[in-house]
Amino acid sequence: MTDIVDTAVNAGSFNTLVAAVKAANLVDTLKGPGPFTVFAPTDEAFAKLPAGTVDALLKDIPQLTKILTYHVVSGKVMAADVVKLKSATTVEGSDVKIDASSGVKVNDSTVVTPDVAADNGVIHVIDAVLMPTSVATAAASA
Secondary structure (H helix, E strand, O other), rough: OOHHHHHHHHHHHHHHHHHHHHOOOOOHHHHHOOOEEEEEHHHHHHHHHOHHHHHHHHHHHHHHHHHOOOOOOEOHHHHHHHOOOOOEEEEOOOEEEEOOOOEEOOOEEEEEEEEEEOOEEEEEEEOOOOOHHHHHHHHHHO
């Protein structure tokens, strides 16, 4: 098995996420011992963002770091455990809302592939980029 970063690279559908992790200097963290649970948006999820959003974030490392760490929960939380939760506190510090009443939703995203195992945690593939309230509010007022 490989760590979370290499697992994402090898999957081939997380090029934007991997580029963002590199830009925010989070590679070493996500290659660390963890364990981490990562809600990983696919390239298609990033493509749903308004035009120019990704490029703007790649130039705003503090905001990018906030968004990326909002996708990470400390510990290895497998799907069987996620479905029992109503929320989870992210590394960013805010909570994500979890709704397992019809599939599994994290905030407004849907988990499309759960339990992608890595040496230092687990990846749950999601279909939308999660935005912490502080970033969403700032983006709306910009």
